[in-house]
Amino acid sequence: MTATTSKTMTTHKKDPLVRIVRRESMPLWKSVMVRVIAVVASLLVSGVIIYLLTGASPIKVYGSMLQGAFGNSPANYSQKTWITVRDTMMLLCIAVGLAPAFKMKFWNIGAEGQVLVGGIATAACMIYLKNLPPVLLFICMVGASLLAGAIWGLLPAVFKAKWDTNETLFTLMMNYVALQLTSFCVAKWENPIGSNKVGIINQGAANQQGWFPAIFGQDYMLNVIIVMALTVGMFFYLKYSKQGYEIAVIGDSQNTARYAGISVKKVIIRTMLISGAICGLAGFITVSGSAHTISTSTAGGKGFTAIIVAWLAKFNTFTMILIALLITVLDKGAIQVATEFNISKDMSNMITGIILFFIIGSEFFINYKLIFRKKEKEVA
């Protein structure tokens, strides 16, 4: 797998057909080019597949995907775009929360659960504390969701730090606990009784306690403000703060970190508190800022999708904005395509899959190069 392979291959008659060699580095323009080519190639491939399977014109399908995300008439451009922005922010918020954990090579698969408990905490405040003055209510909701998410992140971190348990399994299983907890709360707060649904909390123009207020006339402006603040904050935290540096060192090598006098346990616990708390806050933003309800589908798999976002962006929170937007647009587009061409949504999910496959695949070509066996025989 390295450049020295040819030496060790002397016992064989021939070199392998293709050798994979790690690149030292690639100029920025070149890596951007590779990614653009990947996206174009993915669109071409999925275009061919769409045409072969459904007979629909690929160009029209792509057009309808864009319409799904940004609207198809002046009447709904802004509305559709805002919904896309809202969902992008939600995904971005979770990805931002995951970034420090993954940068530390702590496999936090538990965002789904952290979002849910944050959501439960928020919904509980909206239901039980609705008579508080709005400012106090919001402080409670933020505090409760941060705390709930932090606890969900803390538990696996403590076990990892003290007893070196496997955090992947631990965080994953915490998701199921959160899911059951949500079911329990839904059953407790169901409205009407027996329906197993919470419905919209504090419904009615006169109520709406604990709902995000509209800012500049936009219902989802506050979502954007909070998440963008977190995105910027996390960027500087990871890149320029001492704690961010500690995270990076532990991610590269725990032994180096120990040698440098960094308390690995402390950093693991601290980082997971932050990671969990931000995911919990994502639950708050969803429940208070858009859904106004809580259900087992509140996180809706975004906790897992956000992992792709965080990794593809290499933990650069600004790149995450783009990736989160791309994935959300693809998702909205898929729904639109399914309705407009009367094909199964699975078909459009396939398109999303193909596009992601190519984008992830392009990373390979950025990090490695292929060396083909030369035509002329090598002199032994």
Added chain:
Amino acid sequence: MKKIIAVLLAVLFVCGALAACGGSTNTEATKDEKPAIDTTPAESGITEVGNFDASGIEVDPEFKLGVVLVGDENEGYTFAHMQGIQKAAEELGLADDQIIWKYNIPEDEKCKDACDDLVGQGCKLIVTNSYGHQSYTQQAAEEYPEVQFIAMTGDTAKASGLENFSNAFTRVYESRYVSGVVAGMKAKELDEAGKLTDENKDENGNIKIGYVGAYPYAEVVSGYTAFYLGIKSVVENVVMDVQYTNSWFDMVAEGAAADALMARGCVIIGQHADSTGAPSAVQAALDGGKVAYSVGYNVDMLSVAPTAALTSATNNWTVFYKYAIGTAMKGEKVATNGVCGLDSGAVEITALGESCAEGTADKVAEVEAALKDGSVHVFDQNTFTVGGEKVEYAFATDTDGDFAPDADNAMFDGYYHESYTQSAPSFQLRIDGITELNNN
């Protein structure tokens, strides 16, 4: 580190304390109110919308109808709505491209997104077909006063006070009652032919019937009670077990519920859930030598249970949709609580299966005629008891938010007036002879 924990603990403490305060004020409020029982007959809050006259309606090419569906054509309940809308549109002359469909919309915030989107695409009338869509539909109605919204099978339109928000339902309990008569005829035949074993009867000799229900609330309770009373009108000695699945559509759970009921000895399995799970399970049991038959819902079950299915209670939604779409096209307001029933063909039972008892068709015709002319009422005061006693009054409306009805007495003139104060069923007395196996 310590600081963070300290802050978090402080927040937790404050939240806990506040939650405690919030909780206590709530209980005080409910203690104070203890209204005296008012049993004066309720006032009607519904509009009969069957037999709508569609003549003279001109189709505005700009008119658009938006439809939010909980499933797609693979799900019986949604399929029935789709058929109803398509037929109504055809009869009214509405073109295909004037209807925008949204399939598989779950009962959560995605319903609100779907409504937003339909408004954005210029819909003037938006229909959502599942009960759980209601609060999101209401939210959209609040935001877009220029668009009419109908939450099918819902029950909050009247209380919301919104001009552009409606509920509607069929008198499906009537067709359930008729399907109960079909089941009763079969049970009677089986009993008289000596095909029932001790296992099929309880210790008092009552024939055991089973029912697969979705959720334990009024819509389902009203339905199974009507079914049971239909059976009871033919055979007096019956009891019924109800098994809930907590889902409208779950083929596996419905099949398992049917199996559990048959294992308890139930001979006929009715259902208020939307899949073919139960009839399929019953057919398998029948083929395996068990005495078991099925009464379905929404669609004819003969394709999945050719010898086990007796009939299904169904809605013919065309009747309502013709009214709703026609009214909206005229630019008029759709009734806040629209209801239509047996008399306008809005509910019916599907073709009788080959296993039905002899004389079933005649009996069905007789019962349907009696229901139409009002000589028979589904919830007749003299046909059931609660706790061994005749029920003198029963409320239809909940006013204090605890979901237990406490106003609008609907039990007068000798029967419970179902779908009378609102379009959605409100009957939720648990009557003698019916046992809910898993309502927690």
